[in-house]
Amino acid sequence: MIRTGEQYRESIRDGREVSINGEVVRDVPSHPMFKPLVDIRARIYDMQHDPAHAHLMTYQEGDETSAIANRLPLVQADWWDKRRATDAILDTVGGVVTRVGDETVGEMWSLFDGQDILNDVDPQFARNIRDHIHHVLHRDPFHVSANTDPKGDRSRPPYEQDPDMLLHVVRETDAGLVVRGAKYETAAAYANQAFTKPTIADWGDAACSDYALGFICDLSSPGLKFLCRTGFAGRGAPEDYPLSSRFDEIESLVVFDDVLVPWENVLFYRHTRAAQFIRATLHRYSAFAFVQRLLKQADLLIGTALLSVRQTGLEGRSAVQEKLAQLAVYREGIHAHLTAAITLGERSPAGLLMPNQSLLYAGRVLACGQLPQMMHLARELCGGQVCLTPDAAAFRDPVSGPWLQKFYATTAANADGTGAEDRRRLLALARDLLNSDYAGHRLSFALFAQSPPFAHLAAVYRSFDWDGPLAFVRQAAGLASPSPSDEGSSVSGDH
Structure with missing residues (x-):
């Protein structure tokens, strides 16, 4: 129970x-x-x-x-x-x-x-x-x-x-x-x-x-x-x-x-x-939950970056929108692989429903392989204040506090009904998400938690259906059909 x-x-x-x-x-x-x-x-x-x-x-x-x-x-x-x-x-x-x-x-x-x-x-x-x-x-x-x-x-x-x-x-x-x-x-x-x-x-x-x-x-x-x-x-x-x-x-x-x-x-x-x-x-089922966690990580990156550029009034700039769009494409790529892996699920040897193996493993490569780049994009969008902002105690201090309240309360933030404290809170989360010891630890963990990157690609190699592209090219090039011995040497997937 x-x-x-x-x-x-x-x-x-x-x-x-x-x-x-x-x-x-x-x-x-x-x-x-x-x-x-x-x-x-x-x-x-x-x-x-x-x-x-x-x-x-x-x-x-x-x-x-x-x-x-x-x-x-x-x-x-x-x-x-x-x-x-x-x-x-x-x-x-x-x-x-x-x-x-x-x-x-x-x-x-x-x-x-x-x-x-x-x-x-x-x-x-x-x-x-x-x-x-x-x-x-x-x-x-x-x-x-x-x-x-x-x-x-x-x-x-x-x-x-x-x-x-x-x-x-x-x-x-x-x-x-x-x-x-x-x-x-x-x-x-x-x-x-x-x-x-x-x-x-x-x-x-x-x-x-x-x-x-x-x-x-x-x-x-x-x-x-x-x-x-x-x-x-x-x-x-x-x-x-x-x-x-x-x-x-x-x-x-x-x-x-x-x-x-x-x-x-x-x-x-x-x-x-x-x-x-x-x-x-090992990961034919467990990779699904692992990749879903990285989808949520992408949401954290997008939300942090978007709030930051809105607080500073930069969302309307085309260069900023391009970077936000790259984060969105990364996020939607993970989402698409998870959704397709369920929709095209495969029956396992014991009768369970596996997520589509090729799509799931390809989604894992996408989610892990692009994560460092996406973290850096979010870092760029949050700006240099991520690594420069004093801690909360300085904002409460009677000497430094008024100055920090002045310089962290942006016009755009005030227009949203927020001020220096909300700006500080967001930058603290961004620092912990992107720049802290914890952020580096989590990045390394994501890259190796389900085996190292070369093993991720090996799983794709084993699960991808190579016969479809081969047959298509043979037909397009007018090549002879493969002999039985050639067929026996083709790559077999984990199905």
Whole structure:
């Protein structure tokens, strides 16, 4: 059943070993670095019970109410429902949050599509993935994803360096697998479980490998240690940093110090084919929510830039309109790919409805690849005051305040019924969105959160229908039809 925000908070008060900036965290929900995102995740849980949002956030199956985000997508309407629910969340919290569960639960659906592969090694693994999908639907945990490893010496295979550099099995027991190593995981310190899986493609010379391992990790398990980066919350006054004070999602290096993974949580093990399958198909569903977040990021860029030029009376200039139009084209390009991916959805091997793979992956390349340029366009439109404006305390100071009120109250702003304080507030948001440490962190995160750019393009290469253009050119050029052997060598997509 759907949980409340308070039930979620209590679920992460489980004695887990969390440290940040050299400090041992005694209570994650109340710690100032974690509290802003814990509160947002709790607010999302409470939205499921709020009559104003419940119809967007939940669905009824028999006597049970479940979260739309966790529902298996079977028909096109399921994707529209998911899209509306995500929009409602981001609109309500007033910003973009990436790791709240809906964007990672889809990764398990990808493995659900690979049940025949899991059955090759052990039918129990296919049953386990079905059980865990059922668990998410009916228990409503905060589910995240664990992919990225500490890099070590990447010129050497894992078995030629410290064996603990990459997560691996150290022994089997009657109760399950004992694993050791580490993973980077966003939000793990305040989540309930993580789909933990390998990122490397070089499994060594053997068909089986102790590194080819996928499982659901209970984040309250003994032996886990969460070594977190210092957050941005608290570094400056919230009125000066309105985004980083509320929306910073803390990453952890999660150390597995001989952690027991019960057999019922193991999804594949010593099965390189399953590991390769999940890496090739991991984002066939989860990329949708990820790209939708970037659509909301585009809205933030457009709204910030447009308000700024209106406050300063520049919207009527053609050069300004051209830059605003470029931002709009970027935004509408993402919107078009998401819409088309739903409309032209494809049936998966397990009977689910996938977003059209070629369109979804192409939309991800567009959204990620052009994001740095679009941020710079918004920076240009906001002008140099973004990096020059004093903090809020200076506007309240009896000595500096009157001068700042004078010079920040523009004619155009006053005509809109706004003044220096509204100008300061907008510039503070623009600084946090475009120029702050947080802005740079979020940009890097967007570029790598679903694998690096080359992997984004590789996904497009695998999913694009190359046969259509080839046939068109063969006909136009009067070329002979391909032989059966040529057809067999053509690129196959992830359909």
